[in-house]
Amino acid sequence: MKYRHVVFIVILILVIDQTLKFWIKTHMFMQQEFIIFPNWFRIHFIENEGMAYGLKFGGDFGKILLTTFRLVAVVAGFFYMKKLIREKYSTGLLICGSLILAGAAGNLIDSMFYGLIFNDSIGYEVAKFMPPGGGYGSFLHGRVVDMLYFPIYEGYLPSWIPFKGGDYFVFFRPVFNIADAAISVGVITILLFQKRFFARHSAARQEKAASHAEI
Incomplete structure (x- = not known):
């Protein structure tokens, strides 16, 4: 695999991620929802100021710190991919x-620029791209757009379940985006197949070292 293939994957994920987010921002108001498949897949528009799946991190300063960290991580990620x-x-x-690099870059774009290029989605108002009065925030203060919602199960848990019995429960509750999904798929796959991924590299290095030793 060559570096241009990595760049192609990153660009492809970014185009899909940003195209969907742009459409959501310019066609839906906050909390609006479209049911795609009844009972388990919906397009549900929300925004978050923090990490993936709506997690938050430390107010205004935390927002700047998180966005800066994302920027450094993405830049470092491209160099690290070259090394690999x-x-x-x-x-x-x-x-x-x-996939992980593309997902990080996708949410970074939201955090860096969406506050500058979109106004707020308030009430039933749909946001405008590059509004005359300016955006809803400043550089590094954009909110991440989420829309993919899979409430596969909604209902009250049986009373016999320890601790949570009788509580109302939704699975899967978090609303996320394409960038979040790319990060999750990349991380989970590495965790599942790490032995295979790294064992092959270790074997290749040993074989190369052995061939040099014979020479």
């Missing part, structure tokens, strides 16, 4: 790394 390619790590690992 140069050292001939497995294609599977490089694809997973590309």
Whole structure:
């Protein structure tokens, strides 16, 4: 796998992620919802100021810190991917790394620029792109757009379940976006197949070292 393949994967995920977010911002108001498949898949528009899946981090200063960290991580990520390619790590690992990098970059774009280029989605008002009065925030203060909602199960849990019995429960509750999904798929796949990914690289290095020793 070559570096241009990594760049292609990142750009492809970014285009899909940002196209969907742009459509959501310019066609839906906050909390509006479209049911795609009854009972388990909806497009539900929300925004969050923090991390993936609506998690938050430390107010205004935390927002700047988180966005700055994302920026540094994305830049460092491209250099790290070059290193992995140069050292001939497995294609599977490089694809997973590309997904994680693309997801981080997707949410970074929201955090850096959406406050500048969109106004607020208040009440039943749909946000406008590049509004005359300016956006709802400043640089690094944009909110991340989320829309994918999979409430596969909604209802009250049986009373016999310890601690949570009788409580109203939704699975899967978090609303997320394409960038979040790319990060999750990349991380989970690495965790599941880490032995295979790294064992192949270790074996290749040992084989290369042995061949040099014979010479």
